[in-house]
Amino acid sequence: MEHLRGPQRIEAEMVIPVRWDDVDPEREAEFEAHLGRLRGFCDVTLVDGSEGTHAEHRRTRWTGLVRVMRPDPRYGGANGKVTGAMTGVEAARHEQVVLADDDVRYDRPRLAAVVRALDHADLVLPQNYPTHLPWWAWWESGRILLNRAVGADWPGTCAVRRSVVLAAAGWSADVLYENLEMARTIRAVGGQVVHRPDLLVARRPPPVRHFLRQRVRQAYEDQAEPLRLALGVAVVPTTLALARRPRLLAAGAALVVAAAEAGRRRSGGPRVFPAHTPLAAPLWVLERGVCTWLAMGARARGGVRYHGHRMPVAAHSARWLARHVPYRPDRRPGGPRAPAGNGRCGAGYVKTPPPHTTAGGDMAKTARDVMTAGAECVGENDTVTTAAERMASLDVGALPICGEDDRLKGMITDRDIVLKVVARGKDPQQCTVGSLAEGEVVTIGADDSLDEARRTMERHQVRRLPVIDGHRLVGIVSQADLARSLADADTGKLVESISQE
Numbered sequence: 001m002e003h004l005r006g007p008q009r010i011e012a013e014m015v016i017p018v019r020w021d022d023v024d025p026e027r028e029a030e031f032e033a034h035l036g037r038l039r040g041f042c043d044v045t046l047v048d049g050s051e052g053t054h055a056e057h058r059r060t061r062w063t064g065l066v067r068v069m070r071p072d073p074r075y076g077g078a079n080g081k082v083t084g085a086m087t088g089v090e091a092a093r094h095e096q097v098v099l100a101d102d103d104v105r106y107d108r109p110r111l112a113a114v115v116r117a118l119d120h121a122d123l124v125l126p127q128n129y130p131t132h133l134p135w136w137a138w139w140e141s142g143r144i145l146l147n148r149a150v151g152a153d154w155p156g157t158c159a160v161r162r163s164v165v166l167a168a169a170g171w172s173a174d175v176l177y178e179n180l181e182m183a184r185t186i187r188a189v190g191g192q193v194v195h196r197p198d199l200l201v202a203r204r205p206p207p208v209r210h211f212l213r214q215r216v217r218q219a220y221e222d223q224a225e226p227l228r229l230a231l232g233v234a235v236v237p238t239t240l241a242l243a244r245r246p247r248l249l250a251a252g253a254a255l256v257v258a259a260a261e262a263g264r265r266r267s268g269g270p271r272v273f274p275a276h277t278p279l280a281a282p283l284w285v286l287e288r289g290v291c292t293w294l295a296m297g298a299r300a301r302g303g304v305r306y307h308g309h310r311m312p313v314a315a316h317s318a319r320w321l322a323r324h325v326p327y328r329p330d331r332r333p334g335g336p337r338a339p340a341g342n343g344r345c346g347a348g349y350v351k352t353p354p355p356h357t358t359a360g361g362d363m364a365k366t367a368r369d370v371m372t373a374g375a376e377c378v379g380e381n382d383t384v385t386t387a388a389e390r391m392a393s394l395d396v397g398a399l400p401i402c403g404e405d406d407r408l409k410g411m412i413t414d415r416d417i418v419l420k421v422v423a424r425g426k427d428p429q430q431c432t433v434g435s436l437a438e439g440e441v442v443t444i445g446a447d448d449s450l451d452e453a454r455r456t457m458e459r460h461q462v463r464r465l466p467v468i469d470g471h472r473l474v475g476i477v478s479q480a481d482l483a484r485s486l487a488d489a490d491t492g493k494l495v496e497s498i499s500q501e
Helices: 025-038 053-063 080-091 108-120 135-150 162-167 178-188 208-224 226-241 246-264 266-271 277-300 318-324 384-394 414-422 450-460 479-485 489-499
Strands: 013-018 043-048 067-069 096-100 123-130 157-161 193-203 304-306 309-311 398-402 408-413 464-469 472-478
Touching (some): 013 080, 043 053, 043 080, 080 096, 080 178, 108 123, 108 193, 123 135, 123 178, 135 208, 135 277, 157 162, 178 193, 178 318, 193 266, 208 226, 208 277, 226 277, 246 266, 246 277, 277 304, 384 398, 384 414, 408 414, 408 464
Antiparallel strands (some): 123 157, 304 309, 398 408, 464 472
């Protein structure tokens, strides 16, 4: 039934991890109707970790709609959502995989748009919005809008390339903040992660009891982001200090509302977020401040509770992952399992990703064959502010600098912005990007071999290489591109060699 084909069918796999330990006939009926719609335009894999007699009956019903699997214990860990996701990714029948919580509601156009975004990325994170607004969904909208204003919101869904996930051996199932862990893991193997706040995907609000259980857990996730943690810790003392100065307190609340409104107006937000949702932002900020202190207490006791376990780690740092996430093309089902406690993310076996091939079916041999074409760049006469905004939009730490003749002039990184502009007191709105380009940028020729690209990355300790055809920038080759493409036995050492200090 699931494999019915039609002219509108999308060549992608939808993977939905589920764990329902209660009985809710109304919720189940709505979800089954959703599965019936999904199977009409894509292949669906449901990974169900629920237990009990009713769960068995439910799986029997669902099997008549989509492919249903049990979580693979090889990917076991405290975070069952990761176990379910990795089980589905490994079993996927397509390179393009869309992971979605059971409350996310895709239609065909939005799913097609998210899958298309994978043409230029390895992980795409769209934007969720609530289908309706009970008070707790309105309250949570304050968080969403503030995240949109200052950077990016983390949704309950994403699109990912299967080969990149398997090449990294998955991501850790022993962290609480699984979305951030996944993104950092993919970056650690040179993959490109892109936030797309303009891709708006509906999400049903959770039951109020679930919302309340999530308050401290969500605050605990800030342990993985030191700046957010510091801001959360400061909220309560600052509010108490301003309690006797109501005008300043009101002004602060107004600034928070204004920031949330800026997030609402970004990238089509007014279409899905009503005008009154920014008013929830000050309440959410105060709640997060209180819950941050409760989360600090949980950390002192060994971690926040999650499904009967204490989770001490919110997410591993990017630096830690760069050292410990290997590319393992030799890992196959049935092969030797990594020893427990070896520090690597994503225990379990993975399949070898298929070698990259050209349009004619031959093995890829040059940088042109594997590069991401149409690479985003910033103009040499653009301001540093423009470059920073572009980096935030694309969720990258570096951009090529291009001249008006499309020739590569250099690279600008977030480190350049901090050290060469902010630290020196320069105005980023006046300073041009071209003024920061120093020396000759490391590149690779479009017709150079993949072995040459690998050696260049190792020699210069870089994870991405601009691809040049003559003097013109035509694309970018990332470490993940090589990891998917090289059949050479030394490929598995690429990440380790680039991560050496």
